[in-house]
Amino acid sequence: MTVTYPKKLHGQISSRDMMNFVVKDLEVQTLTLNRYRYSEQRSCKDLTDAIEQLDGEPRDLICDLSRHISDEARHAMWLTDLLFDLGADLGTPRGPSYIDEYEKLLPTAGGKPEVIELIAAINVTEKRGCNIFSAHLTALKNAPQTPENKAIAQTLAQILPEEAAHVRWGSRRLAQLARVSPENAQRVEKAKQRYSTVEHAAYEAGLDITVGAELRRLQHVTAIADTLPLWERPGYLMEQLPRILPDLSHARFDTAAMVLERDPIGFIQRFVPMLLGNRSLRTQTAATQTA
Ligand SMILES: [Fe+2]
Ligand SMILES: [Fe+2]
Structure with a gap:
């Protein structure tokens, strides 16, 4: 099966390149952390919407999603506490937002969500989260070890393993669904390709201010x-x-x-x-x- 990974911005600027720039300036870094906080908080709302639309079935997916919401709420709480301690802004971030753009670019489908589509859509954003948090942590390792940078690294190091577990969960569920039938395998492949394209477009739109x-x-x-x-x-x-x-x-x-x-x-x-x-x-x- 195709394995999709988050692409670089314009195929050239990696998350690591960007994070090396972000950690150089505490104000830029706290703005970035506030964007993470906003995305974590918003994902609780989106996953709750998904549970309501699924309306009780499949039962095991409802259980997994409710645990997922609890993890994302904890990440939002850790980041909110961190920003509060740093005296930073907790408001809705200004400018283009990755998560808003992602939602706007999703093909609209009425009624109950298809399970394959739902998990594929969650999986690509979780991969992006892992990619960004991991790049941010690496950049912090090479940055001056100020009390602020140490506190930020500690919070991100708490979140990253849980995001990696979310990626593994989604990839495992998609692999199980693909094994059900050749038709399902094809639908899984198509959904992975579609949401990877949507996700990359959203990521670029949130950062793309160039000609x-x-x-x-x-x-x-x-x-x-x-x-x-x-x-x-x-x-x-x-x-x-x-x-x-x-x-x-x-x-x-x-x-x-x-x-x-x-x-x-x-x-x-x-x-x-x-x-x-x-x-x-x-x-x-x-x-x-x-x-
Ligand atoms: Fe999270
Ligand atoms: Fe997550």
């Missing part, structure tokens, strides 16, 4: 659409495009809606690049990335 960010975001959204069944792609694109390309005029979107209605497949193949006035989107995006 060409809009083009890259469009590239990510079309990559996510590629992982969906053909008939779901136009709807997903119409939902996401106005959000990521806010400067496009309504008139252009009205035209897009008309084309979508008449020729959904043609919309994906031709109209999306046209919206940017660029017939070879991928070529230009690649050029922007290497510029």
